[in-house]
Amino acid sequence: xxxxxxxxxxxxxxxxxxxxxxxxxxxxxxxxxxxxxxxxxxxxxxxxxxxxxxxxxxxxxxxxxxxxxxxxxxxxxxxxxxxxxxxxxxxxxxxxxxxxxxxxxxxxxxxxxxxxxxxxxxxxxxxxxxxxxxxxxxxxxxxxxxxxxxxxxxxxxxxxxxxxxxxxxxxxxxxxxxxxxxxxxxxxxxxxxxxxxxxxxxxxxxxxxxxxxxxxxxxxxxxxxxxxxxxxxxxxxxxxxxxxxxxxxxxxxxxxxxxxxxxxxxxxxxxxxxxxxxxxxxxxxxxxxxxxxxxxxxxxxxxxxxxxxxxxxxxxxxxxxxxxxxxxxxxxxxxxxxxxxxxxxxxxxxxxxxxxxxxxxxxxxxxxxxxxxxxxxxxxxxxxxxxxxxxxxxxxxxxxxxxxxxxxxxxxxxxxxxxxxxxxxxxxxxxxxxxxxxxxxxxxxxxxxxxxxxxxxxxxxxxxxxxxxxxxxxxxxxxx
Ligand code: NAP
Numbered sequence: 078x079x080x081x082x083x084x085x086x087x088x089x090x091x092x093x094x095x096x097x098x099x100x101x102x103x104x105x106x107x108x109x110x111x112x113x114x115x116x117x118x119x120x121x122x123x124x125x126x127x128x129x130x131x132x133x134x135x136x137x138x139x140x141x142x143x144x145x146x147x148x149x150x151x152x153x154x155x156x157x158x159x160x161x162x163x164x165x166x167x168x169x170x171x172x173x174x175x176x177x178x179x180x181x182x183x184x185x186x187x188x189x190x191x192x193x194x195x196x197x198x199x200x201x202x203x204x205x206x207x208x209x210x211x212x213x214x215x216x217x218x219x220x221x222x223x224x225x226x227x228x229x230x231x232x233x234x235x236x237x238x239x240x241x242x243x244x245x246x247x248x249x250x251x252x253x254x255x256x257x258x259x260x261x262x263x264x265x266x267x268x269x270x271x272x273x274x275x276x277x278x279x280x281x282x283x284x285x286x287x288x289x290x291x292x293x294x295x296x297x298x299x300x301x302x303x304x305x306x307x308x309x310x311x312x313x314x315x316x317x318x319x320x321x322x323x324x325x326x327x328x329x330x331x332x333x334x335x336x337x338x339x340x341x342x343x344x345x346x347x348x349x350x351x352x353x354x355x356x357x358x359x360x361x362x363x364x365x366x367x368x369x370x371x372x373x374x375x376x377x378x379x380x381x382x383x384x385x386x387x388x389x390x391x392x393x394x395x396x397x398x399x400x401x402x403x404x405x406x407x408x409x410x411x412x413x414x415x416x417x418x419x420x421x422x423x424x425x426x427x428x429x430x431x432x433x434x435x436x437x438x439x440x441x442x443x444x445x446x447x448x449x450x451x452x453x454x455x456x457x458x459x460x461x462x463x464x465x466x467x468x469x470x471x472x473x474x475x476x477x478x479x480x481x482x483x484x485x486x487x488x489x490x491x492x493x494x495x496x497x498x499x500x501x502x503x504x505x506x507x508x509x510x511x512x513x514x515x516x517x518x519x520x521x522x523x524x525x526x527x528x529x530x531x532x533x534x535x536x537x538x539x540x541x542x543x544x545x546x547x548x549x550x551x552x553x554x555x556x557x
Pocket of ligand 1: 224225227254284286287302303304310325327328358461528529
């Protein structure tokens with residue numbers, strides 16, 4: 078049994094209440110470990126450690142702080158295989174995917190912000206002949222970082238790295254469903270020489286330890302990534318406290334596929350955008366709008382590819398599709414497939430749970446699923462499913478494609494597939510999403526603003542946006 082511990086003040090600690098939650102391997106459906114069911118008292122311990130560490134961390138010369146973040150990045154890279162395997166066991170994602178995406182990206186997050194903090198400048202405004210203003214950007218203090226299960230170490234570090242780079246001490250909580258790589262990050266920080274108390278990692282449920290982090294008076298900012306409903310709860314909880322808050326929430330991302338696209342490349346990329354990580358990436362395409370002249374051809378090509386993609390044991394090197402993260406999540410996604418049928422949808426491919434033989438016979442596997450014939454207002458076109466399920470609709474004009482794409486409460490990411498440059502730029506300008514990819518998907522430059530509009534969130538991460546979030550700006554006006 079793999080029992081993990083909280084990482085507080087540079088050391089591993091059992092939860093003060095001595096309560097644990099089960100950790101289940103999605104590919105087998107079996108309990109393989111225990112995680113601390115932390116509570117308020119554990120948060121108090123972590124905050125005390127962070128408070129003690131804060132003055133020295135803030136006073137540390139920038140270069141030294143940056144070197145420490147680089148050392149963490151190197152240690153993650155050195156443990157790539159072990160971390161990838163841990164991620165695959167915990168999350169159900171193909172180990173090969175974790176090896177080339179999740180873990181290298183976690184290292185890049187630290188590497189990137191090690192450099193970003195030295196390039197982060199603030200403004201100066203002169204009042205000619207009278208005064209000069211300059212803006213200081215100072216660390217917020219102790220901050221909370223709460224992350225989801227779909228890209229565990231990748232998104233955990235996407236928050237922690239800029240928070241540390243900006244000079245804050247961090248209390249971080251990974252999803253209770255995927256705690257393993259976050260637990261290993263403690264060891265990595267020890268090895269890299271991060272001072273005790275600078276990063277504290279608490280495990281447990283959102284309702285208990287997550288909420289206690291949000292409510293703690295000494296934690297001055299909360300960076301949250303997760304579902305829209307949880308985000309709304311946290312926003313409500315924090316409104317009277319005036320804490321800084323960043324919310325990266327759900328999506329229902331449209332893909333606009335035009336008849337003049339590069340057909341072969343578009344099929345490859347749109348298929349990947351639909352089903353990578355079992356469709357459990359907030360940026361995955363889930364509503365596909367296809368221009369009518371290529372609708373049938375594109376649909377058939379997608380269906381052929383979906384039928385050829387078989388879920389398999391994620392720990393096998395050649396597995397391209399693993400398990401969904403949990404039984405309850407699998408049931409939720411299956412529920413949406415049933416709902417789609419009730420809403421008049423036609424399942425063109427997939428739609429069923431997969432029962433593998435051997436060690437994975439009780440795992441949470443689902444066929445890649447393609448549905449057509451649903452109205453844009455159908456629940457399955459409006460609500461986030463967050464699994465390997467996409468819907469297809471034809472369109473006739475650019476205006477219609479835009480109207481359908483924007484007909485959503487969400488606004489995270491959109492993709493446009495066309496060789497018509499003017500159309501692509503015009504649509505990019507008018508789509509209500511925080512991110513638009515043209516003829517590509519998930520091509521990430523960590524300097525760019527990352528996040529969504531409307532029900533997809535509040536604020537942006539990435540590059541200087543993240544450095545701004547994790548600092549307080551203070552204007553100083555000097556009269557001549
Ligand atoms: P979730 O249920 O909202 O949980 C996210 C995190 O918040 C988890 O660590 C969770 O702990 C914690 N939490 C739950 N309730 C809380 C509360 N009341 N107070 C404080 N923390 C609380 O989301 P999820 O199911 O893990 O993740 C899937 C969702 O994340 C999807 O909607 C997806 O679109 C979204 N997402 C968005 C982005 C983005 O960048 N916009 C990226 C990835 C994922 P427990 O695990 O213990 O519940």
